[in-house]
Amino acid sequence: MSRVVDVILIGQGIAGTTLAWRMLDAGLSILILDRGENVTSSRIAAGLMTPITGKRLALTQDWKKYWTEAVEFYRSVENRTKTSFFDEKQMLRLFQSETERELFETKENQFAKDVRFTKSPELPNSLRSGELGGFEMTGGQLRVSQYLDASRKHFQSIDAYEEEVQLEFATDVQFDASEVIVPKLMVAAKHIIFCQGFQTAIPKQFEKVKFNPSKGEILTVAIKDFLEERILHKGFWVAHQNVNEYRVGATYDWNELSTNITEKSRNWITKRLEELVINPFEVLSQQAAVRPTMSDFQPVVGMHPKTNKIGMLNGLGSKGSLTAPRLASMLTQNILLGTSIPKEISLSRWFN
Numbered sequence: 001m002s003r004v005v006d007v008i009l010i011g012q013g014i015a016g017t018t019l020a021w022r023m024l025d026a027g028l029s030i031l032i033l034d035r036g037e038n039v040t041s042s043r044i045a046a047g048l049m050t051p052i053t054g055k056r057l058a059l060t061q062d063w064k065k066y067w068t069e070a071v072e073f074y075r076s077v078e079n080r081t082k083t084s085f086f087d088e089k090q091m092l093r094l095f096q097s098e099t100e101r102e103l104f105e106t107k108e109n110q111f112a113k114d115v116r117f118t119k120s121p122e123l124p125n126s127l128r129s130g131e132l133g134g135f136e137m138t139g140g141q142l143r144v145s146q147y148l149d150a151s152r153k154h155f156q157s158i159d160a161y162e163e164e165v166q167l168e169f170a171t172d173v174q175f176d177a178s179e180v181i182v183p184k185l186m187v188a189a190k191h192i193i194f195c196q197g198f199q200t201a202i203p204k205q206f207e208k209v210k211f212n213p214s215k216g217e218i219l220t221v222a223i224k225d226f227l228e229e230r231i232l233h234k235g236f237w238v239a240h241q242n243v244n245e246y247r248v249g250a251t252y253d254w255n256e257l258s259t260n261i262t263e264k265s266r267n268w269i270t271k272r273l274e275e276l277v278i279n280p281f282e283v284l285s286q287q288a289a290v291r292p293t294m295s296d297f298q299p300v301v302g303m304h305p306k307t308n309k310i311g312m313l314n315g316l317g318s319k320g321s322l323t324a325p326r327l328a329s330m331l332t333q334n335i336l337l338g339t340s341i342p343k344e345i346s347l348s349r350w351f352n
């Protein structure tokens, strides 16, 4: 072999990129292989990190731990790459019904322990009438493509990245007693970790892992004179991007798993936006990708219980920006120090 590294990582989405940084920081040598696609789940994601979500106003599990690690991690990568891609954001959650407002009142003491929020915030002038009010919370937004591009540039500069590599696990990856070998790239490693996101074909070692992927579509729109920089949530979200430019989404479809954009999704999103704001808007673009979600809606982190040569960081679902830094840290510590990974997110849960 012309090259030997500690770990080969397959995929440079949020999962692979974040794991690569964590491993480099821990002193491991790595090689990342990626297909270099323009449309992936990470590349089109809005990158929102929202503490309280859904109809049930659910506080994201372990929000404070994930949020603290994510802020520290992204700031550190920004400093090292001398780029900017992460912002703390104010988020305005608008109530959809009286019931939702009452639910908030029963939960607000619980939220106060973990989340910065204010009650009865000022609403944008340009909302349609009849708003039931809401609350404002502090969350964040990762400009994902910028994060991936800045990281890729760094990985290239230390010769740790190869692009346009389509790795076919069954034919391209071999194992001997102590190593993983990829003959076509003349590389050997102690471990290979799959950070491939949603794939129709997965290595047979992971056949027991049950995916429940969902396609998501998202629009970029220009809203005339809107001037709102907070992220709005009301059963969908509107996220400020540039002057008068917003990303709006997202749909969920568990049946048609492709990157094809559809009129149905475009109509669903534009109808929601028309119902929310009075300002005219124009659709600038539409994108679609598939979120890697598992059947139990938990991520998958860890090394294979039968061989610690292969592992996985996947299943980030719709929270990849928030959870990747902490999950990548857990996996790195697991490989280096043997620290355990909580059962509910561990790869091993699929093999019992």
Ligand SMILES: Cc1cc2nc3c(=O)[nH]c(=O)nc-3n(C[C@H](O)[C@H](O)[C@H](O)COP(=O)(O)OP(=O)(O)OC[C@H]3O[C@@H](n4cnc5c(N)ncnc54)[C@H](O)[C@@H]3O)c2cc1C
Pocket (backbone or CB within 6 Å): 010, 011, 012, 013, 014, 015, 016, 033, 034, 035, 036, 037, 040, 041, 042, 043, 044, 045, 046, 047, 048, 049, 165, 166, 167, 168, 195, 196, 197, 198, 199, 215, 216, 217, 218, 249, 250, 251, 288, 289, 290, 291, 292, 313, 314, 315, 316, 317, 318, 319, 320, 321, 322
């Ligand atoms: C419409 C939409 C909106 C979203 N909004 C948000 C949001 O607001 N906040 C949030 O946190 N999350 C959001 N997400 C989800 C988030 O994007 C995912 O959690 C995250 O992108 C998953 O990242 P990943 O690295 O696991 O997968 P991916 O982004 O799919 O990356 C996998 C990478 O692996 C490469 N690859 C795969 N197979 C191979 C192979 N055999 N050889 C070489 N390379 C390979 C691919 O080319 C790709 O680059 C959204 C997703 C969608 C679709």
